[in-house]
Each structure stands twice: as C-alpha cells, then as structure tokens.
Amino acid sequence: MILYNNSMKVDSFKSIVDFLAYFKDEQTCQEYFEQIRFQDGEYCPHCGNVLVYRFSNGKRFRCSACKKDFTIKTGTVFGESKISLQKWFVAIYLLTTAKKGVSSIQLAKQVGVTQKTAWFMDHRIRKALAQNKLQLFGNVEMDETYIGGKERNKHLAKRTKGTQGRNLQTKTPIFGMLQRKGDVKAKVVGDVKMRTLEKEIIQHVQLGTQLYSDELLSYSKIGTLYPHQHVKHGIGEYSRDGINSNSIESFWALFKRGYYGIYHTMSKKHLQQYVDEFVYRFNNRNANLGDVFPDILGRVSATSNLSYKTLTL
C-alpha cells in the first residue's frame, strides 16, 4: 500500500461526479500524482540522480547529472504520451469501478480519445495491475477454466470440465487459487498437467494450507505436500462438509461475464493482463476507491514504460 500525504487523502469517490469534482483540472492531477510518484523525493527517471530542477512552468524537470529532461509521467506506464493525466485518471476510474471491465470502445467514448488510444491506455493500466507475489494461506480453493475456442458459444453455466476433449490450440487454460475470505490468484498456463499445476501451487500457496478442488487427476498427488480434499463433480457432487470450489467458480463466472459481455475476445498474448485486471478488482472488491486509486497510481509509478510497439509485436 502506498503511503501518501494525508492532505491528499480522498475519503471516497462515490461517483464519477465526485471524482471529477476533485480532479477538476490537469494541475490538481499533476500535484496528486507527484505526491505519489515522488513520495520519497524527486529523482531523475533516466539515471536515478536526486538533484533535479523544475522548469518554471512546473511541468518539466531537468536532471543535474545527465542533463536530460523529464515529466512526472516519464518512466511510468503513462509514459511520454500526450494524453492528459486527467484522462488517465478517468480511465483508471472506469476500469477499476466497472465490475466486468470496460471495452476500448466504451473507454474511447467516455474518455474522449480514439479507440486506438483507448486500447493503448487500457493495456498500460492493466500492466500496472499485475498480481503480487504474496502467498495464499488458510483455506484455498483451486480450479482451472478455459478461455477461447468454441467455449464462446456455450451457455455460461455449462461447464465442460473433465467431460469433453479440450483443444489447447484454440482454448487457453487458466489456473486459479482462491483463499476463502481473501485474495484470488489466477495464472494463464500452457496446460493443466500435474507438474504444471503443482508448480503453481507450490509457488503461490504456503505449505500447511488446506486445499480444496474437484477430482481432476492433476490434483491427485498434491495431498502428499498439502492437506487436500476434493469433491467429485463427475458424480454431481459440488459440496460436502465445506469441501467445494464454489468461491473460485464464482470468480470464473465473473471473469467470463466480462469476457463474453464486455471484451468478446482477449488475445492470447495479453490474456494474463486481462486476468490481472479481474484479479485486481476482485481482490479490492471491498476496498474504498479512495484507497485503491492511490495504490494504482503507485503501481503506475513503479512500472516501467511500455511502448506501443512492444504491445503490438
């Protein structure tokens, strides 16, 4: 969590009206972002030197060591774009508050940029929403789902788990782990073989954690490492004495509502970033936007530049 000056603390942004009343102009946005970006003091994003000069217009800086100029956006996911901070802020607001996400078409209309720019902004913001490395603990449900291919024609409730062949050329598996009453983690994986899933579990879940899953064979040996119980979906069993994967399945349901209803398609190349977006919103579902917003700006500051070329290659 980002520490920022309390005078900049905003209790809540209950609506876009409140939000825009607060971030009324570019200068306010710049000052707010500066409090977060330079919370430990100003520095040059090119070389790290801390002795920098500010131009009299307040918007540009020059480094005393490498002599290069920069702005508050240089070296962040906002990059050197001409897009105003206010537009970035509104885009973050929309992406953070829309439960199922925001398509670049919607974003373009609401922010007032071209669809190409909106797509670019969307991807950069998602880059800042990458999942943290903290391990889950307590009671953790695990489950896998598939995105792409013929799945898009199916009714949402119609799960294909274990009953139908899956063509990994058209469908991409995502593996999810959800700590009950806590965070979810979800990773795009190449396959759902035992070795693949076990590696993810060991990396993301503390030893000693109680695991729950269905009867997928890939989970059949995880019980040698963690306490593990499973239900048998194959015989219609979905919950028994608290053994279930209902919570992670609710997360998949939300993700798929976004996929089918908002985005319609997600390229395989960027799928992990879409997943990160849904994970971030889910993990902050009870948080106040007044806390979430500076957290995202802190992530924006810490995440290095990403060019349009890198995104589209």
Ligand SMILES: [Zn+2]
């Ligand atoms: Zn420098």
